[in-house]
Amino acid sequence: MTVLDMQEVSVTLGDTKVLENISLHVKEGEFVSILGPSGAGKSTIFRLLTGDLDQYGGRICCHGQPITPGKQTFSFMPQRDALMPWRKILDNVTLGLEVQGVSRKEARAQVSPLLDEFGLAGFEHYYPAQLSGGMRQRAALLRTVAQGRAVQLLDEPFGALDALTRTQMQTWFEARWQKAHWSTLLVTHDVREAVALSDRIYVLSARPARIIAEVTVPAPRPRMGSPIPDSSYALEAQLLTILLTQTGQNG
Amino acid sequence: MSVSSPHRMNKMWARSVPAVVSVFSAFVIWEIYVHVSQISPLILPAPSRVLEQMWLNREMLWKNTTPTIQATLAGFSLSLVVAFALSILLDFMPRVRRALFPIFVVSQTLPLVAIAPLVVLWFGFDLTPKILLIALVTFFPMLVALVDGYDSTDSDIESLLRSMGASRVRVFRSARLPSAMPYFFAGLRISITYAVVAAIFAEYVGARAGLGIVILNAKNNFRPDLVLAAVVISSMLTLLLFVVSVLIQRQLLRWRDAGEGQ
Known part of the structure; x- marks a missing residue:
């Protein structure tokens, strides 16, 4: 089943044509x-x-519905980890859920079981600056998938x-x-x-x-x-x- | 975070040794000079005499210190609230920012010597003119710090928040405001050193009591020792406020110390 479907999407920014008839899908x-x-x-x-x-030509659908x-x-993981240096790791990974309106307690409960798999167990209360690049990237990834998009x-x-x-x-x-x-x-x-x-x-x-x-x-x-x-x-x-x-x- | 506090205290002491030594030697040299040159205490009183007079006049000084503390705290609180409120307004409305910012800059070019008597003339001898003058002098560094601080926000973090569906208010609360905090405290430290001085100046121009009045009367009575006694108290008040702000900053910005020495 197709989750994401882009059909003949074109984008022009100013005078520059950036995308031309992009069609792709993700199952x-x-x-x-x-x-x-x-x-x-x-x-x-x-x-x-x-x-x-949001200015584009063509169609972008998710599960058959136009976005x-x-x-x-969708949830997005930027190139640099973009972790908030003032938030502890646990509060960074729950950020997406918090923005969705999930209570802090509930968000923590949802994320906690995943910490171990992401190699972050025991580091929940560290600040990003205290972690290695690889760990920060795993935290950023957990923050992404935790959003459940x-x-x-x-x-x-x-x-x-x-x-x-x-x-x-x-x-x-x-x-x-x-x-x-x-x-x-x-x-x-x-x-x-x-x-x-x-x-x-x-x-x-x-x-x-x-x-x-x-x-x-x-x-x-x-x-x-x-x-x-x-x-x-x-x-x-x-x-x-x-x-x-x-x-x-x-x- | 992993640094234990006794260790940290030791380090702080070790770092403050040069400052303590230099200040102390300055006073010693001053004391020796006064004794050796036999200069009249009506012109230059020795530090020991200033301390002695502080003790002898402690009741009068204390009675005049409380109104200054009151004015300083009230004025600074107002300044803090105004700076925060304005900074948020300016951040959300770039147009208003362009309209109002020149006015704030001009407000900082007004010579206090000219403005203070006018404010007293308009608002009388009570607390109000002092609060207004202190606020006028101290709000600007904090406002500039906050506005610059908001703009320092990592654009990656902002676009990440937007990709999560965050509203403008949410982005402000979760990203722009915390990003501005280190800037804010830098501005706060500058402001706070102006606050007591502004209070004393406002009193000097017109008040019923306060350190400014002590200085005015002592000067008129040819008592430089009492002028200096009031100066010592005013310096101590400023230092106290400074230390409090540093302690609050330490507490709120603990994340900035994280990762050091790793």
Whole structure:
């Protein structure tokens, strides 16, 4: 069943055409990535989905219903963790529920059982500044999924981490995802990350962004931690070639 | 957070040693100079004489200190409320901000020497003109600090909140206000050092009692020792307010100390 469905969505900001006829969908429990050169308009797609931008052509539906401005349908994880430095970890991860009007006590009760899985048990009462980058990112992810929205929108969530921590986080994340099967839309420019984590990948062109390729990743899961299969290598090479031609056009 | 408090106290003492030594030596040099030069106490009284006179006149000084404390606290409270209310108004209405901000800036260019007698003329010898003058002098640093503090909010946090469906009020309460707190306390510390001085000045221009009146009378009676006694009390009041504000800041902004030394 399709959770998120974008049909021929176009966006023009000022005089610049940013998105051109973008059609994509995410099925229930599916992990979909959007891969594109930087500045292509990946984050514009997220701005549409979070309601930050409401001038567009085309249709965006969730569970078959057009999304309405002012009513949140998806939860969003920004590139930097955006944890509030003045809130303890526990109060940071319950933020989304609090904004939804859930009482603090109830929000804490909902989130508490998840702390352990997210490697944050025992750190609830720490401030973000006291945690490592990986832990902060896990807290940001918990804050995202705790909102219980239809689709998790992840904007390069591992981009700011060092290489080692990133691999650890991807491994951890794949394990969590396999258990929970959140419907996920990931934006990234890291080909290896996209191939490693996704069921399906859309490739965006340079601006104005169009979808120039859609591929399915056949490799069995879990993929992280085991040797990369030849099919994935081939896919990575193919995607990289497509992306490089795009950046080439741009100069 | 993990720093134990006795350790912290020790560190604070160790850090304040140079200040204590320098202040103390200044007084010692002053005392020695007065004794060696045999200068008249009508011109420059020694610190020991100032302390002696403080003790001898303690009742009179105390009677005149309470109105100053009252005026300072009342004026500063008003200033705090006005600064907060205005800052919120200005944050929610950028137009009003552009309209009113120049007026606030101009209010800070008015020379107190000229304004204070006028305010006394308009509002009499009671508490009102003092409260107004203190508020006039102290609200601006706090207002500027708050307005700048709101603008310092991490835009990622704001867009995150909006993506969660937060209203403008919610974004203000959950992100902009807490982001402004470190700025606010910086402004508060500046303001608070002006408060007592403004109160004394307002009294000096026209009042029935207060440290300002003590200073005025002592000056007219050629009693520099009593002038200095009032000055010492006024300094101590300011220092006390300063310390209180620092303690409140420590308590409210504990998150800023978190993560230090990690």
